[in-house]
Amino acid sequence: MTTRWFGARVPRVEDDRLLRGQGRFTDDIDEGALESCFVRSPYAHARINSIDVSAARAMPGVAAVYTAADLPFGAVDLPLLIPHPNLTHGRTQKCLASNVVRYAGEAVAFVIAESRSMAEDAAELVEVDYEQLPVVITPESAAEAHHLVHADVPGNLAAEMTQEVGDTKQALAAAPHRKRLHFRYERGAASPMEARAVWARWSEPEQRLTVYDSTQSPTSIRGGLAVLFGLPESNVDVIAPDVGGGFGPKIMLFYPDELLVPYAAMQLGRPVKWTEDRSEHFTAVNHERGQVHEVEVGFDGTGKILALTDDFIHDAGAYTPYGIILPIITAAQLPGPYRVPNYRVRFRDLYTNATPTSPYRGAGRPHACFVMERTLDAIAAEQRLDRVEVRRRNLIQTDEFPYPLGIAWQDGNQVIYDSGNYPALLDRAMEMLGPRPAGDHVGKGVAIYVEGTGVGPYEGAHVQVLVSGKVVAATGIPSQGQAHATVWAQVVADQLGVQVADVQVISGDTRRFSWGVGTFASRGAVTAGNAMFVAAGMVAEKARRIAAEHLEADPADMELVGGQVRVKGSPDKGMPLAAVSVLANPVRYAFGGGTEAATQFSSKREGPPLQSGDQPGLEATGYYSPPGSTWASGCHAAYVRVDPKTYRLEILKYVVVHDCGRVINPMVVEGQIEGGVAQGIGGAFYERLAYGEDGQLRNASFMEFLIPYSTEIPEIEIDHIETPSPLNPLGVKGAGEAGVIPVGAVLASAIEEALGVAITEMPLSPLKLFQLSR
Amino acid sequence: MKVNGVERPAAADPRRLLSDHLRHDLGLTGTHVGCEHGVCGCCTVLFDGAPVRSCLMLAVQAEGHEVTTIEGLAAPGAALHPVQQAFHECHGLQCGFCTPGFVMSVVGFLKENPNPSPEQIDEGISGNLCRCTGYASIRRAVQRAAELTSLSPSGERAAELTSLSPSGERVRERGEER
Numbered sequence: 001m002t003t004r005w006f007g008a009r010v011p012r013v014e015d016d017r018l019l020r021g022q023g024r025f026t027d028d029i030d031e032g033a034l035e036s037c038f039v040r041s042p043y044a045h046a047r048i049n050s051i052d053v054s055a056a057r058a059m060p061g062v063a064a065v066y067t068a069a070d071l072p073f074g075a076v077d078l079p080l081l082i083p084h085p086n087l088t089h090g091r092t093q094k095c096l097a098s099n100v101v102r103y104a105g106e107a108v109a110f111v112i113a114e115s116r117s118m119a120e121d122a123a124e125l126v127e128v129d130y131e132q133l134p135v136v137i138t139p140e141s142a143a144e145a146h147h148l149v150h151a152d153v154p155g156n157l158a159a160e161m162t163q164e165v166g167d168t169k170q171a172l173a174a175a176p177h178r179k180r181l182h183f184r185y186e187r188g189a190a191s192p193m194e195a196r197a198v199w200a201r202w203s204e205p206e207q208r209l210t211v212y213d214s215t216q217s218p219t220s221i222r223g224g225l226a227v228l229f230g231l232p233e234s235n236v237d238v239i240a241p242d243v244g245g246g247f248g249p250k251i252m253l254f255y256p257d258e259l260l261v262p263y264a265a266m267q268l269g270r271p272v273k274w275t276e277d278r279s280e281h282f283t284a285v286n287h288e289r290g291q292v293h294e295v296e297v298g299f300d301g302t303g304k305i306l307a308l309t310d311d312f313i314h315d316a317g318a319y320t321p322y323g324i325i326l327p328i329i330t331a332a333q334l335p336g337p338y339r340v341p342n343y344r345v346r347f348r349d350l351y352t353n354a355t356p357t358s359p360y361r362g363a364g365r366p367h368a369c370f371v372m373e374r375t376l377d378a379i380a381a382e383q384r385l386d387r388v389e390v391r392r393r394n395l396i397q398t399d400e401f402p403y404p405l406g407i408a409w410q411d412g413n414q415v416i417y418d419s420g421n422y423p424a425l426l427d428r429a430m431e432m433l434g435p436r437p438a439g440d441h442v443g444k445g446v447a448i449y450v451e452g453t454g455v456g457p458y459e460g461a462h463v464q465v466l467v468s469g470k471v472v473a474a475t476g477i478p479s480q481g482q483a484h485a486t487v488w489a490q491v492v493a494d495q496l497g498v499q500v501a502d503v504q505v506i507s508g509d510t511r512r513f514s515w516g517v518g519t520f521a522s523r524g525a526v527t528a529g530n531a532m533f534v535a536a537g538m539v540a541e542k543a544r545r546i547a548a549e550h551l552e553a554d555p556a557d558m559e560l561v562g563g564q565v566r567v568k569g570s571p572d573k574g575m576p577l578a579a580v581s582v583l584a585n586p587v588r589y590a591f592g593g594g595t596e597a598a599t600q601f602s603s604k605r606e607g608p609p610l611q612s613g614d615q616p617g618l619e620a621t622g623y624y625s626p627p628g629s630t631w632a633s634g635c636h637a638a639y640v641r642v643d644p645k646t647y648r649l650e651i652l653k654y655v656v657v658h659d660c661g662r663v664i665n666p667m668v669v670e671g672q673i674e675g676g677v678a679q680g681i682g683g684a685f686y687e688r689l690a691y692g693e694d695g696q697l698r699n700a701s702f703m704e705f706l707i708p709y710s711t712e713i714p715e716i717e718i719d720h721i722e723t724p725s726p727l728n729p730l731g732v733k734g735a736g737e738a739g740v741i742p743v744g745a746v747l748a749s750a751i752e753e754a755l756g757v758a759i760t761e762m763p764l765s766p767l768k769l770f771q772l773s774r
Numbered sequence: 775m776k777v778n779g780v781e782r783p784a785a786a787d788p789r790r791l792l793s794d795h796l797r798h799d800l801g802l803t804g805t806h807v808g809c810e811h812g813v814c815g816c817c818t819v820l821f822d823g824a825p826v827r828s829c830l831m832l833a834v835q836a837e838g839h840e841v842t843t844i845e846g847l848a849a850p851g852a853a854l855h856p857v858q859q860a861f862h863e864c865h866g867l868q869c870g871f872c873t874p875g876f877v878m879s880v881v882g883f884l885k886e887n888p889n890p891s892p893e894q895i896d897e898g899i900s901g902n903l904c905r906c907t908g909y910a911s912i913r914r915a916v917q918r919a920a921e922l923t924s925l926s927p928s929g930e931r932a933a934e935l936t937s938l939s940p941s942g943e944r945v946r947e948r949g950e951e952r
Contacts, residue, residue: 011862018870019858021804021844025871028803117789193808193816193905194871244806244871245905278809481869481906671865671907678908702813702903709900710909739908 005490006730009667010500014485023242026197026214026275033199033271034063035116036261039109039126040280041101044137044353044695045149046130048099048108055125056111061118063268065126066110066260068098073228073263079253082323082410086161089153090320091351095256101130102149102318103355104695105283107256112264112272135353135695139292139315142350149318149351158316159324159349163331165406166342171307175298181378184761185367185744187290187315187691188683190360191707192480194244195276196285198257200265207231211238211262216251217518219476222510224253225262233514240478240508247679248360249286250480251520252321282700287689288326288360289762290315290352291367298342299379303390307342310334310371314349317356324349325410326357329364329452332407332415336372337422337448337633338394343407353695359520361679362740365451370762373447373745377752387749388430388446395422395448409629410521411455417631419723422448425635425657432655432717433637441644442652445750446637447742452629453660453734454526454725459516461531463492463539464619469563469578471496471503473536475528476516478508482524482736483668488532490664491730495536496543496577497560515623522734525664526630530728535622543580543618550575550583577618584618586610630725630733634658636677636742640750647766647773649685649751651714658718661725661733669735670718676739678713684744686712688763775836777802778846786833793817795833796843804844804874808903815902818875819843825882825901844874847881856922857881857915866915868906876902880916884923890916 017023053065068074078092097106109126113119134147142149142156149156172178199212209231215221215238222238225231243250252258257274265272276284293312299305314327327347335343380390396403398421405415426448436442461475473492479485489503496503506512507528508519516528544558547565551558551573559568566574575598582598586609610616639652656673663669686706690698699705724731748759757772775782777800786795791810796802796819808816810829817829820842828841847855854862857880867873876899883898884890890898895916904912 012865014870015862015867016854018867018873019844019854019861019877020848020850021802021874023804023870025803025806027807028797030798117787191905192871193814193869193903194806195808242870244808245869247905278811278814481867483868667865671868671911674908674910675868675906676908679905701811702809703811707903707905709903710896710913711900713909715910716908 005493005500006664008490008665010486010490010665012483012486013489013500014483025194025242025244026199026212029199029212029273031201031271033273034112034114034268035119036110036112036264036272036274037116037119037123038107038280039111039123039128040284041097041104041106041108043101043130043132044104044135045133046101047133048097048101049129049131051109052127053109056122059122059125061114062122063112063114064264065122066096068094068096071095071263073259074098078321079224080323081253081321082325084159084323087159087320087324089158090323091150091153092321093319095259103283103353104697105280105355110260112268135693137352137354137691137693137695139290139313139350139352142352143313143348149353153351156351157348158320158351161324162346163407164344168307168309168342168344171342172296172298172309175306176300177382178296178298179378179382181295181297181375182760183293183295183371183374185289185291185370186763187287187689188360188687189282189287189689189705190247190249192245192247192250195278195281196250196255197273197275198261199271199273200262201271202266202269204269207235209236209262209266212241213238213258214243214250215240216246216478216480216520218478218508218510219514219516220253220518221258222514228259229266237511239510243478243480246480246519248288248363248520249358251518252286252358278702279700282705283355283697286358287317287355288357288363289367290357291330293371295371295375297375297379301383303379303383303385303393305338305340305394308340309344311346314347315352315357316349317352317354319356320349321356322358326359326364328408328410330368332405332409333365333368333450333452334372335405336369337396337450338372339396354691361676361737363521363737365449365741366680366744369447369449369742370745370748373742374748374760377749388426391446391448392423392426395426397423409452411629413628415452416628417450418628418725418727420450420631420633420659421721421723422633424721425633425659428719428721429635429637429655429657432657432719433639433653437639437652439641441754442639442641443750443752443754444639445746445748446635447745447749448635449742450631450633451522451734451738451741453522453632454626454630455521455523456626457517458623458625459527459531460513460621460623461528461535462513462619462621463532463535464617465496465539465543465577465581467578467581469502469576469581471498472506473503473532474506474512475531476508476510476513477519477524477528480519482672483665484524487525487664487668488529491529491532492536495533495540498563498577522632522736522738524736525732526626526728526734527624529664529732530624530730531622533730534624535620538620538622539618542584542620543577546580546583547575581618585616624728627727630661630727632660632733632735632738634738634742636746638746638750640747640754642751642754642769647769654714655717657721658738659721659723660735660738662722662731663720664732666720672735673718673739674716676737677716677743678708680740680743681713682708684747684762685764688765775838776840778842788832788834790833791829792831792833792836793828796828802843802845806871806874808872813903814872815879816872816875818878818902820878820882825879844877847877857884857919860915860919860922864911864915864918866907866912872902872904876904876912880919884920888920888924890920
């Protein structure tokens with residue numbers, strides 16, 4: 001492919017607006033909207049004896065107060081996405097709880113008033129009579145099942161699944177060395193800087209519902225709302241405007257507000273908005289990462305893994321809206337880039353009285369990587385081998401692709417790594433890391449990971465050349481900072497021979513493109529990127545055909561260059577793309593540059609102006625559906641120093657070698673990696689969701705849940721290798737989550753070496769290191 | 775109160791936060807609210823020229839004072855302020871939610887420290903949280919903003935760069951080098 005924009009460090013076209021304060025986030029939209037707030041459960045587990053909203057309803061300025069009893073969908077279980085045969089006891093919450101609350105923060109009532117402060121005042125007047133029930137908060141206590149989260153779910157067990165490749169029992173028995181290991185990874189929170197928000201308007205004359213939602217999946221929200229409210233989908237518009245970070249938990253189908261705000265707008269005949277505050281975000285928005293692993297590994301004297309079993313429990317939280325996608329990913333991603341000839345993995349997905357879990361950047365992988373990399377370090381320690389050498393000996397080699405793992409993937413297919421060069425990742429990372437810095441209490445950490453990216457089912461794009469010659473390209477998936485408006489423009493501009501500045505990208509607006517899935521699972525570049533490529537390619541083909549017809553040339557001889565469609569080798573024989581756009585519509589009506597140019601050309605073809613099967617306009621809709629996941633990979637390595645008195649962590653050097661196939665815009669990919677590593681550092685050493693035994697989150701504020709500032713994040717040195725994916729035309733793999741995945745493993749490895757204490761859990765903190773060192 | 779150089783007389787509830795007043799009463803939605811307890815810095819504005827958190831002030835406290843928000847740094851259609859320009863050049867923003875707060879903090883910081891060391895930069899932005907970038911690009915942006923500011927306090931140099939960068943000539947050259 002001869003390209004020009006693809007691969008270039010094109011500065012972002014979305015920046016100007018955002019830098020001037022002209023971004024449009026959901027809470028920026030007002031239009032006289034009523035405002036709202038929730039009454040949420042203060043208890044982690046309680047029976048609701050009664051709810052009295054009369055005083056709240058009577059308060060001046062209050063437009064409505066809803067409980068489950070007031071809602072036509074109050075008794076409906078919210079959707080369970082991705083059902084699975086092993087999910088024998090899936091449970092989802094109701095929009096508003098009316099009988100039992102199962103986590104602190106679960107919504108009980110919804111108050112709408114003239115202003116937010118009035119709504120909050122009224123919410124204070126809602127009287128809920130709770131009868132507290134015993135609380136299950138850790139995954140270990142869930143497994144013990146002295147108390148149940150759901151009375152009808154024995155053992156708190158939502159799902160259990162076992163998979164095996166080879167004969168693990170026999171291989172373990174035959175292994176020269178065996179080791180049992182225990183690992184624990186706690187819950188974490190994505191904490192995007194913009195909390196969630198929803199704004200909705202109902203137009204009675206048009207019978208039209210318009211919803212602005214800080215979601216990662218406007219198309220799915222639209223589909224759900226249409227069904228729930230009995231509207232044709234074409235009467236529901238859902239727009240994800242500027243979204244202030246997502247990282248996973250902004251896709252949930254549905255959070256209660258996503259139903260209640262549109263419903264209230266329809267009932268009350270006025271726009272309604274809800275904006276989450278930071279403290280409620282901590283418990284109302286999904287978490288992830290809580291798992292406990294029991295590993296047994298068999299290996300030989302050279303450090304080669306012969307067999308590995310992992311039996312882990314996954315903290316589902318109070319409900320399973322996302323099915324068992326997270327433990328399935330962990331199970332599939334645990335071997336990572338390493339050969340594990342005999343592998344048996346069992347997981348149990350367990351309910352706890354805590355906020356439900358769903359994918360958070362990394363989604364099951366940081367914990368999987370932690371377990372595998374810690375296991376390799378344990379093998380190295382036992383055999384007195386070099387940690388890097390042990391990894392090198394176990395890596396899958398370049399001639400083994402496509403590499404089938406023999407384990408099921410989240411899309412139901414088997415895991416097959418499409419391409420990669422893991423030894424090169426490790427070698428380059430070691431080269432970049434360089435010699436160990438002088439001094440005491442310095443440790444080296446290294447970890448290698450793979451990431452299944454670009455899951456289906458599909459995304460689509462609509463690309464249109466306007467009569468001005470400018471291009472508008474739309475796709476269903478929204479952006480939360482990933483520079484879609486820039487990178488899609490690069491893909492389209494190459495196909496159409498125009499400038500990036502000539503391509504306007506619209507994403508996440510169902511009025512402009514109504515099909516698609518969402519921005520998650522590092523899938524945007526693979527799915528929507530290739531859909532842009534397909535749609536723009538269709539437009540280019542049509543442009544060649546129309547221009548050739550008018551120039552009496554062969555379409556195969558036409559090329560799109562510099563805004564012109566011209567005959568190859570005869571640069572003067574051509575016409576502007578704008579003129580082709582005019583010619584593509586047999587009706588001539590427009591102002592604009594293309595019209596005058598087009599009048600020079602008249603059709604030489606006989607028959608009706610619009611041929612059978614043809615469509616007017618220089619535009620096309622294209623889709624891309626991946627045949628399987630693309631497997632990105634990377635190696636992170638670091639030197640750290642830990643102060644032996646204060647246990648302050650100093651990251652002396654941090655290097656990343658990353659492979660996401662062909663890179664559309666290196667600047668954007670590096671930004672994703674740097675941000676991912678920072679989020680990983682936060683999750684590994686600073687951020688901890690401190691739940692009490694009573695199920696209360698003790699630190700639901702940024703004062704105590706310590707997201708790193710600049711002072712905690714080092715410079716990250718990044719290099720890329722490119723093993724193009726053979727599965728899609730652009731050869732790309734996903735990059736959004738990669739940065740975060742191995743950070744916990746790298747820091748654990750480095751800190752273990754620096755302090756000489758075994759690290760088997762995440763997150764760490766100075767206090768934790770002090771306790772471990774005593 | 776004077777906002778972005780213009781008197782904006784307005785009534786506000788005694789309990790109205792300055793951040794909410796700017797956003798919802800005056801329509802200046804470029805000032806963002808990320809935590810409402812003074813940690814994230816998204817709501818940073820200049821108060822009589824110094825960066826403050828507008829979520830930790832009541833609107834009525836601003837009476838008689840001068841407030842500059844992100845909208846006041848560069849007129850619509852005019853060249854970006856050197857700090858804004860530097861964030862663009864260095865990919866110092868992704869989702870853009872924390873960005874106005876960072877930019878206002880850095881404007882205030884560079885006034886006090888026109889030639890900052892890397893350590894001073896770290897300290898200077900350590901009151902603002904970003905969840906997307908990992909900060910490295912923001913630190914580079916502050917360095918670059920210092921350069922742009924010293925090149926021309928009047929901002930002429932910044933204007934010239936603006937005309938080049940959003941997919942203009944400089945970019946095309948880079949693309950063709952490959």
